[in-house]
Amino acid sequence: MINRRDFLKNTVKGIAGITLSLSAIEIIDPQKIFADKTDKSKVRWVFLVDTYKCVGCGFCVKACKQENEIPYDANVTRTWVERYVITKDGKFFADTPKGARDGFITGKIDLGQGKFQDIKKEDIDKAFFVPKLCNQCENPPCVQVCPVGATYQAPDGVVLVDRKWCIGCGYCIMGCPYGVRFFHPVYHTAEKCNFCYHRITKGLKTACVQACPFGARQIGNIKDPNDPVTKIIMTERVGILKEEYGTKPQVYYIGLDKEVK
Amino acid sequence: MVHGEVWTLKELFVYPNEYIYWSIQIVMYPFMTGLVAGAFVLSSLYHVFGIKQLKEMARFALVFSFALLFAAPMPIVLHLQFPFRGINVFMTPHFTSAIAAFGIVFFTYGAIVASELWFLYRKHFVEIALPLKQKQDKSLFEWIKFLIFCALTLGEYNIDEESLKRDEKAIKILAGLGIPVACFLHGYAGFIFGSVKANALWMTPLMPVIFIMSAIVSGIALCMLTYIVTMEIRKLIFARKKTPYQVFQSKEEIKGVEINVIQMTARYLLFFLIFAISLELLDLIFRGYTAVKSWDVLRSVIYGKDFIDIFILQYGIGNLVPFILFLMPGLTIRRAVLGVILVLFGVFMMRWNVVIGGQAFSLSFAGYMHYHMPIIPHDWDTFKEGLGGALSIFIMPFVLFWIISKLFPVFEYKESH
């Protein structure tokens, strides 16, 4: 006959044994990880920006905010346009008032804290606009640092955020070298550009690509050799942002400058 | 309003989504875990290396480290946008993230400290639980007390010579095991920052080591401070009662023990302080010498915008002044108090300069952000990420210590082994 203590002990041992052997321990299944190294999907979304064509109208930002339900007056945005002005005396100026949601309607540079810098036309050596959005990096540092697996890279390369699972620690925001992430003002979870995932999966262009009157923005599938975007990336000289971070960004730029931050 | 907008002021070219997302609670987080790790290492110096002079401090430091342990994860929980989803870190841990390790490291460390405390106080639990068990008509209060202590014994009532010897051995092993785990707990807090490649100020492999060293410094300092305070209170009680108080026979005896313990501990404080400062200066010199792309903006922050915070408050008042105070011969209690308070302040400023300083410049390297800590809260967000939240976190371990010391008597308890 077993006494109470032994019974309790055995029960504890039993439970521990069962749970350990159950799927509960399956945090990582090595076979799954290594078996799936070969890429079966036929789609890898990439983006192409032609900075020569951008005029800084900001229609892309306006469309993005409405399409992706980012409160219109909140000072965060999934995509934005930067203005760079380099003067004859070598000075560098850049700004992006409200992320260029309302475009650039004045020559004055926004220096922050209510200060503005007027630049004379004669002083300008070069000046241009650079649209920015999530680079959907091949090695996304934001995904690497998410402690709970709430942000991830979908098989087609787009980095998404799970609003139901995000704990809101902000580590991904700190981990992104491009500053594309923020906390959604309504859902309070991490938020970022996802190439209008609901549109591209339906065969539509992203809202910003559609809204751009000048064709400065294009989206394409790099795995499709006949895609016009793929052809440009493969045959023309294109640049990427901040390659020193080793993130392998997948937004390609035509007409990038050393001053672009 | 967007999270972070209230306390962030932008200057020059800053990306539109950039704000100071990691604010005062993330300053408190490494500060608190640092205190935990430091207090534990201090207690282990006696248990593992048998440094006899620290005997009096060791038991105290261990209990205090246990109290701090519960307060340490609070800043990070308060900082979360969804505090109740914090459990996800245990449920679906993503170990490529430094934060995901938190669950496991913290749990391991907590288990070690709790086990060590159990072995240390097992005799005490049995001594309270046994008479209550035999007592026939227990009052309600006695029933509760009995149940608590009965549970604390974990069903083991054997306190003969042999089993107590085993306890002692277990304590030694656990204390030894605990040192690397405590260092890991805090080193990984440094890793959280050091591994962020997007942040030019944080990204250095030295970060975890710097964090561990300053952690031990702050832990020792806080233990000294709390020890002095409790000893002073006992002196007061003694002066009022004019009767022998527990183990001590006279006020002078308390005084003698106190200054002796403080002088011994101060030596170890100095030792680790030198280590911490050397590493921090090495990091600074190295950055200036190699001067990579980010150095221009870093220099303007370190030598310009944050000059007072870094060189006056942290290195000057927080490191140099206490260094001199402790080095001068004939250390008195009063000077020690001033010294440890300044050391604590210095370590806090170091955390501040890392966390806030790391966000003082834009990812564009062409703009700056200024942090204005909310003092008077006007909603929950500005309370928890403001002065109120930080103070509550700081007070928490002291309250916990008071509660825990009811179960684990720190001073009244006579040495058993």
Place this chain on the structure above:
Amino acid sequence: MKNHVYRPLIVVLCLIGLILIARIFYVPKDFGVHERGYMYGWYREGNTEDWTKVAVKYQGEDYCKGCHPDKYDSIMKTPHAIIQCENCHGPAIEHPSNPQKLAIDKSRAQCLRCHASLPYPTSGRAKIRGIDPEKHNPDIECVMCHNPHKPSLEGLK
């Protein structure tokens, strides 16, 4: 386990067991390692599906053409042909069912997005005919004189 030394260990093991049991109930079944491996592909698979379900707001000019071919054809003959209808007329998501929903932007600021003169070399902006907003009739709306559907000077009202 006769030795009492192991008791704390048993408590710890029980706690670990509890967490592991909790995982079974708490973690969604489709949470796991997917295509990109553990580092980049550790997630709840259903979320990808959730994102595809977001409503499309901007329908594109072909959608507008379906009901307004006359307007479409006329603007196609002007330089403004490159501008999407919805850039000014607002996203058409609820438009046919709820015509009031369209918020037409006729503001001066809307026109200035492109036509505020910014002489930026190496940027397309320099090629657009622009005005100085502070000097060119600053107090009135552009649409008082100009017709956005017929932007050439013959279209002046």
